[in-house]
């Protein structure tokens with residue numbers, strides 16, 4: 001079925017081919033086609049052109065986009081969307097003065113979510129997660145990464161990854177999965193991180209790889225969780241199974257993880273709220289992408305990732321939600337866009353690039369997602385009638401989406 005979007009006020013992020021993630025001054029360039037049409041054929045983008053120059057192509061359905069902006073759907077490259085229950089109780093504890101780390105030290109935090117997830121059936125976990133997935137698709141996310149990490153046993157880590165794979169099978173959104181067994185040390189390991197890392201590498205990872213449940217590998221490298229040597233072991237073990245690394249780093253402390261991750265050719269390093277000179281220099285010397293998670297900074301009240309410094313130093317930067325029950329219980333990329341502009345001083349162009357094409361690179365989906373390109377997935381956001389695309393981050397909290405199409409399928413339409 002061919003769908004023609006006509007009379008588009010501005011078609012955003014129109015690119016022929018993007019070979020590398022955008023960096024530095026490239027991030028401020030957002031290619032635009034004024035007064036445009038866009039033809040979707042089945043699940044792919046077939047063609048686009050100017051309303052002024054071309055005769056319109058034939059289509060089965062025509063959607064009039066007068067006064068509206070069309071852009072590729074968001075690419076959310078860092079999420080923990082599959083989880084059980086919530087941690088609203090810890091949220092109240094934090095409002096009453098406890099810190100995220102203090103709650104974790106008392107046995108709450110990730111271990112709290114793991115305890116509940118282990119008791120939750122696969123079916124129930126699927127249903128809870130599917131509800132969140134439907135919500136984020138309606139908010140314009142067309143590709144996303146989902147991590148395990150609330151299982152912390154072979155059985156429960158596999159349960160999480162199976163649920164993520166089933167979500168992809170049953171919905172048009174593209175989902176990449178990441179094995180995050182090394183998210184916290186389970187209670188049974190009595191704070192012995194080395195023993196748990198050994199167990200992951202010898203037992204859990206081979207089982208995950210055998211069933212092809214993961215595309216990437218991750219670890220929470222942070223004081224009180226896992227150290228740099230343990231991160232290096234996990235990255236190398238993942239590489240044995242062809243899993244590139246996407247690593248949680250520098251959320252609260254800079255402990256030397258970024259230089260090591262870049263040395264080991266990690267695809268992305270994520271969080272980066274706390275940065276030292278050596279961290280910037282390592283990123284400048286390699287190909288690893290930085291991923292910022294402003295929803296986490298907002299929710300926990302911790303520093304925002306220094307986007308201006310990263311961009312000024314030519315380091316490619318993506319934006320993602322970090323959707324999870326403890327530090328960012330929102331999968332709304334529209335909010336992420338606003339927070340990146342308001343709190344991290346990114347321009348709307350930089351924030352849109354970081355949330356689309358660079359997000360696609362951060363998941364290895366750059367050939368199919370992240371831009372309006374012939375042959376890429378027919379996944380687009382049609383805005384309501386708004387004055388400019390800068391209005392998207394400006395009008396924070398407003399729902400400015402008229403329609404979302406993912407792989408050619410209508411996800412929602414507002415009037």
Ligand SMILES: N=CN[C@@H](CCC(=O)O)C(=O)O
Nearest residue numbers: 109110220322324325326327
């Ligand atoms: N920091 C590590 N992992 C998640 C939070 C996990 C949790 O608190 O449940 C994050 O990216 O923020």
Ligand SMILES: [Zn+2]
Nearest residue numbers: 078080248322
């Ligand atoms: Zn995370």
